[in-house]
Amino acid sequence: MRYLPLLSAFFLPHGRITRGEWLTRVVIAALVCTAFGTLAGESFGAAGSGLFALLFIWIAIALATQRLHDIGRRGNALFAAIVPVIGPLWVLVQLLKRGADHPNRFGADPSSRADYLQVNIAG
Structure with missing residues (x-):
């Protein structure tokens, strides 16, 4: 049961x-x-290998959606990849952008380490 959050991170957008x-x-x-x-x-x-190809496509879409959430975009921005040549390049640029440094409507900043190390120097 403790692996469920890790697996859901791969499959849920x-x-x-x-x-x-x-x-x-x-x-x-x-x-x-x-x-x-x-x-x-x-x-x-071919049916066996095709099943794992579809599984990879599902995972790639879920992960790309999570990545787009980090820059403040919705997952439907992936539809831009349908446009020949420029669409996939635009999506790739979006996926490689730096994420927002603050919480947004999709959740807290995943790279934030505000409470990583706190030292009490008062006493």
């Missing part, structure tokens, strides 16, 4: 993530889906 978290999670998802997709392809054919 809620909240905010930093650029580093986004890139790390996309790479992990790509590696896992490639490995299991290859095994499923050898065992079940």
Whole structure:
């Protein structure tokens, strides 16, 4: 049960993530889906590998939505990728932008470490 929040972070488009978290999670998802997709392809054919390709697409959309939330955009901004050439480039630029340094309507700043280290010098 304690792994549920971690798994939901890959599958649900809620909240905010930093650029580093986004890139790390996309790479992990790509590696896992490639490995299991290859095994499923050898065992079940194209349908098996296709299932893991769809799984990766779902994860990539959820992670991109979380990343867009960090810069204050809604997930429907991903529809810009439909526009040939310029659309995917625009989305990539948005995903690589620095996130907002303050809480926004999608949640608290994921890179904020305001209470990381507090030293009581009063007494």
